Amino acid sequence: MQHNKRKLTGRKERVKLLTAIFSDLEEIVVEAHEHRETTPDDILDALVAAWTAGQAVIGKAKTLPEKPPLDSKGLRIEILYPACYNQ
Numbered sequence: 001m002q003h004n005k006r007k008l009t010g011r012k013e014r015v016k017l018l019t020a021i022f023s024d025l026e027e028i029v030v031e032a033h034e035h036r037e038t039t040p041d042d043i044l045d046a047l048v049a050a051w052t053a054g055q056a057v058i059g060k061a062k063t064l065p066e067k068p069p070l071d072s073k074g075l076r077i078e079i080l081y082p083a084c085y086n087q
Helices: 008-019 025-035 040-057
Strands: 061-064 079-082
Antiparallel strands (some): 061 079
C-alpha cells in the first residue's frame, strides 16, 4: 500500500482492492460504521484480516519471514499475506 490507511487516498486505495473480493463492500462498511464505534479504516483492516485468514485456511497464504522463528512457547512469529499479493 502506498498511502496511509487513515487518509482518504489510503482508504480509496484499500477500497479499490477490497471491492474485487467483497462485491457488497460499501454496504458492509456503512452498516458496520453505523452500528458500532469504529472508524472506516478499522472496518477495512478487519475485512483484510478475515480474508487473509480464509486464504491461509485454504493454503493460499505466504509468511514473512519465509521460515518464521518460534517464540518461547513454540509459536511461529510471522506475518501472513495472501499468496496472490505481488511484493
